[in-house]
Amino acid sequence: MTLILSQLKSDYRALKSKLKYSYFEAFLSSFVVGIAESFFAAFSIEKGMSTIQSGMLLSLPLILAVGANLLFNFYMRHRSISQQVQRNTLLQTLSLVGLILFSLTDVSQSVLVFGSLMILYSVYWYGFFSSQPVWNIWISELITDSEGHEYFALRTRLTQIGIIIGLVLGGALFQWKFLNLTPTHLFGLLFSAAFVGQLFKYYSFKKHVPSNSVMSFSFNKVKHIFNQNRSFFSTYGLFNASLFLSSPYVTGYLLTSRNLNYFDFMVVTVCLFIGKITSTYVLSLYAKKLTPIKLMVIGGLIAAPLPLLWPYCETLQAMYLLNFVSGMFWALWDVGLSLSFFKNISAEDKIETVTLY
Template sequence: MTSKTTNISTSSKKNMVLSCADGSAYSMMVGCGETYIAAFALAVGLGQVTAGLVGTVPLLIGGLLQLMGPRGAVWCGSYRRWVVGCALLQGLAFLPLAYGAWHANISVYTLFATCAVYWGFGMAAGPAWNSWIDRLIPKDALRPFFTVRARLTQLAAFLAFLGAGYVLVAFQTKGETLTGFATLFVTATGWRLLSCLCLGLQSDTPLRTNAGPKPNFIIIARRLYTAQSSRFLVFLLASQVGVHIGGAFFASYMLAEAGFPYYQYVALVGMCYLAKIVTLPILSTQIHRFGSYRSLVVAALGISPLPLTWLLAPQFPVLLVIQFFAGVAWAAFELASTLLIFERIAGEERLSMLTVFNLLNAAAVVTGSLIGGAGIKLLPTAYAYPIIFAVSTVARFAAGALLWRPRRMHLAVQSTDATAAEKPAARAA
């Protein structure tokens, strides 16, 4: 091994460790902050529809804010400076929520605006981070590294979510539930600041020569209609609509409609995290064996019937089992879909392409949640949730049908699915 190789290997190992630490700290923020925003909206008295929409509608505003991403990286002259700056502003967005929780008062507009800032800067960092990390990690180390990183981040989110649930229950027993939320949001800011530190310690890389062009909607539209990626990208958008018709109102249903206490709600969501942690190594191996596209087809079938299973809410033990299998399906879905994004979008296009796609994705999320919110608002109370969960299930199956393709196309991309470099994702409904 040459000295140059040794130096690259040492630098790469350092960046891998710091990236895992960054991802873990970020996931701690998500586990004790982001995942409790809907519950906070309910606790402060803003209602079930607001609680469902607060995790989705601000995404559209965030999607517009993150269009500055490609230009921002150029303005800063560095992927690292742009990503760290966005991460810092994202973490600070929890402080207005903490203030509102402490004073037991926050308006719908303030809540939505704060969440728009949170998701906007988080989304703005994403495309630049993808381009940056793609140049930090050796190609032959991508799949094992991101499998390990995904498992660590899921574990961190799981532990943070459980710990936050314990804190919330402890404050609830003292009649200080909103003070508990304030504590969680301040803690979330602290974790994101630690994440910023880990990001700042990683090596910087030169900007790609065309990293800064303004996002071009014509390019993304053309990509949507290419033979290799059309079904996949359209599926991602359609699936977001279907998922969020029902998924956006999971917390509202479990806490307000089904009446589960916080500790049972925490157990249900925590079971999904646990399933991801336990099964990710196996799923990574199987996805590598069978290909990302085939794996995504199976995962899409797995997540489709989930909303109807939530109607079994009175049977808490049954729901725990269902949530475990839901976690497995979502882990496969997240990993396979993100691998396909990196397999089918060239590195030199990735920053601008993902910036535009994030906006389309946010619009799909908002569309789904607005359909679900309208159902809860307009339908008779006794039938609202069953109907929107049924519609969500049908929409998920319909989106999954977009993945089926003629055998000719299947043969054309089969080798690409099985051999391309792999990276993880992290999001479940």
């Protein structure tokens, strides 16, 4: 308990440091994840999509966004890194406006609903994936190597807290039928809250120290980096493949096959992030004894096969426990991956490497 209190005091000091706007941005980004992204599949189902279709609407937009990111990165060279992050934040904000408007419509044609959501989700994820490579360069200019472990550990904790707040707020609105709104209009309210969060996120990026670096992207360098780090990317690809074989369909499975209401779904999901928070506090005490690769291996080997246990969770309590344990080991993977990119990749290779990731 003393160690945890000491860590909390350290976190408080860090939140008042020169990186306070970066920590604020981390919280806002995760709040948007909790109150908007976490409900994408549920919104698709509410709009009449099946479990399979809702899963496809979680996975296919990611693929389209990654492909577009690879293509457009080449044409966005020589632009300021900090300005690029800010533009992508506004692009995500624009996609949320589209989701707000779509939640107010009564479109019932399956093809039109699927196509509209595919476009809106793809634009949202393109903004996210386009920001990640350049953000990694920007943050590496703001913090030193010695600050990296503390920064990413606290950032991860703030991320989980923000997601939980967003999830709880969203689940509570559905549970108590806020203002007696219809479910689709409640989704519009969630996306509106995310829209406000994105605007404050944009403001926090504007308050960061601007980067003097510019976009630099080379397909030849991408190929060289992949060949040079083939083992790492193969391991990462295996984990990601095992993860996305199941995770896009978990929401649909819980809401339709297991008939969870939105509140129970929210609690199950919150347990995942409570597990992550618990794990990051333990990591803050012991992680320096483990290399980033060891953190990734331990986390990945245990977290990846856990979805196999979903059919055997016959009670809500079992679901809570499974997601809590998943969150604990998923956090090891997340922190290990962040530290790997921060410590082991030179600044001039970050855009290509994170784009590959």
